[in-house]
Amino acid sequence: MELIATLKLIEIGDEIEVLSTDKGTAADVPEWVAKVGHEMVEVVDHGDHWSVVVRKAK
Amino acid sequence: MGNRILIVGGGLAGTIIANGLCRQLGTQLRKGDISITMLGTSDKHLYQPGLLYVPFGKIRETELFRDQRKVLDKRVPYHIDPATNIDVDAKKVTTQSGKVHEYDYLVIATGSRLMLQNIPGMEEGAHWFYDLDGARKMRDALNEFDGGKIIVNVNVPHKCPVAPLEITFMLYDYLASKGVMDKTEITYTYPIGRLHALEPLAEWAKPAMDQNGIKYETFFNTKEVDPAAKTITSEEGETLDYDLLVTIPPHNGAEVITDSGLGDGGWVPTDRNKLLREGSSDVFVCGDTTNIPISKAGSTAHFEADTIVDNLVSLMTEGRWARDYDGKVFCFVETGMSTGTYVWFNYTTPPNPGAPSQMIHWFKLAYNRLYWLSARGLL
The missing domain is CATH 3.50.50.60 (FAD/NAD(P)-binding domain)
Structure with missing residues (x-):
């Protein structure tokens, strides 16, 4: 939800990093990004949290 | 540190803080050692959660409103004069009428808008x-x-x-x-x-x-x-x-936040424990206005406001912090027209909704009136 809200506030081409302890985030975000047409930059498992980076594409 | 507290926003967050400070700083207020001032946008205080019942004809509209000056402690001057610029470097707030309010401590509680x-x-x-x-x-x-x-x-x-x-x-x-x-x-x-x-x-x-x-x-x-x-x-x-x-x-958050360069979308970057604006030591942020990724709800504003009251009083009287905000939120959840449940959670404890019951629904209906005690800082 925070990712979607923040994507509305940034410019096309900007990247946003989501830090989440919810493992569902690592699976849900790439699925949604593919569906809506933004770009996945990376998903990194840091052990106690996930880092998910998305680039705004439209 | 000086003694002028300015609260921008007359919703639940700002009102609980103003009333809570008055309860704890009565002596200092009487002697004139401190002052508390509030800037708001309306002479009416709206119980926003009550709007949920309006489409079903389940609440009287008069129950949704009180005069803000009656909800607010009489020792707090209330100006219906919305802030148009907040300058955290110069420590002053300019209003629609052109007045300039200087402060030693600022509370930003300007809420959100559709x-x-x-x-x-x-x-x-x-x-x-x-x-x-x-x-x-x-x-x-x-x-x-x-x-x-x-x-x-x-x-x-x-x-x-x-x-x-x-x-x-x-x-x-x-x-x-x-x-x-x-x-x-x-x-x-x-x-x-x-x-x-x-x-x-x-x-x-x-x-x-x-x-x-x-x-x-x-x-x-x-x-x-x-x-x-x-x-x-x-x-x-x-x-x-x-x-x-x-x-x-x-x-979005309030226009004055973006106009003052305090946060994209009107949300102010805020320390999730101290509830201070990031980069400031004298600007607290409360309620919907923060960018903290938790529920934007009256309950959040309530528990944040309680924390800010304790910390402001402690800082002004003893020069120390009282406690951190732990992310506490409590929400009733109506599950129909005659049953309800509730959730509570914080930064480390996820919610665990229980089985809906009629009693919790009735408790929620009671809270629709008890709210005014929350706003007064009593509940």
């Missing part, structure tokens, strides 16, 4: 209950509704995150008792891949919707509404028909 205009066609094509005018129109539409497709459409960001679930289950009960549910299809749309941002609530809501035949679409972020064709389309490419569209509108 941004229906951000989605093409939404204002013309949808109903909503997040303001009184919208809730009245939704009540009239429900009176006339005799069956068809209803969409409950959720947008981000929005305040009161349980309200979309509440309105869905209340609509079901209302239409069932009206005898038109067998001719009605309710579809709930949500922006992410489950039915609620809080996973335990999503898991709780799914079987409850399945049981009542309520449909749902996830990963649905609204792109546009076509009021003539009565369709709503998502960024993800789905288009749904509707006869009655009920939207949870997207929100």
Whole structure:
């Protein structure tokens, strides 16, 4: 939800990093990004949290 | 450190802080050692959660409002003169009338506002209950509704995150008792891949919707509404028909926040424990205004405000911090027209909704009146 809200506030081409302890985030975000047409930059498992980076594409 | 406290915003957050400070700093206020001033936008204080009941005719509109000057401690000058610029470097706030208020401590509690205009066609094509005018129109539409497709459409960001679930289950009960549910299809749309941002609530809501035949679409972020064709389309490419569209509108923070360069979207970057504006040691932020990724709700504002009161008093009288905010939120959840449950959670404890009961629904109805004690800093 925070990712979607923040994507509305940034410019096309900007990247946003989501830090989440919810493992569902690592699976849900790439699925949604593919569906809506933004770009996945990376998903990194840091052990106690996930880092998910998305680039705004439209 | 000086002694002038300025509170920008006359909603629940600012009001609890003002009243709470007065309760603890009575001696200093009497001697004139400190001052507390509030800037607001209206002479009325609105109990926002009560709007949920308006479409169903289940609350008297007079119960939604009190005079702000009566809710607020008499020792706090209240100016209906909205802030137009907040200068945290010069420590002063300029208002619509051109007055300049200097401060030693600032509390920003300017809340959030509906941004229906951000989605093409939404204002013309949808109903909503997040303001009184919208809730009245939704009540009239429900009176006339005799069956068809209803969409409950959720947008981000929005305040009161349980309200979309509440309105869905209340609509079901209302239409069932009206005898038109067998001719009605309710579809709930949500922006992410489950039915609620809080996973335990999503898991709780799914079987409850399945049981009542309520449909749902996830990963649905609204792109546009076509009021003539009565369709709503998502960024993800789905288009749904509707006869009655009920939207949870997207929100932004107050214009003065963006105009003052204090935060994109009107949300102020805020330390989640101290509730200080990031980069400031004398600017507290409370309620919807923060950018903290937790519920934007009266309950959040309430528990944050309690923390800020304790810390401000402690800082001013003893020069030390009293405690951290732990992310505590408590929300009633109406699960129909006659049952309810509740959730509480904080930064480390996820919510765990219990079985709905009539007693909790009644407690919620009681809280609709007890709210005014919260605003006064008594509850």
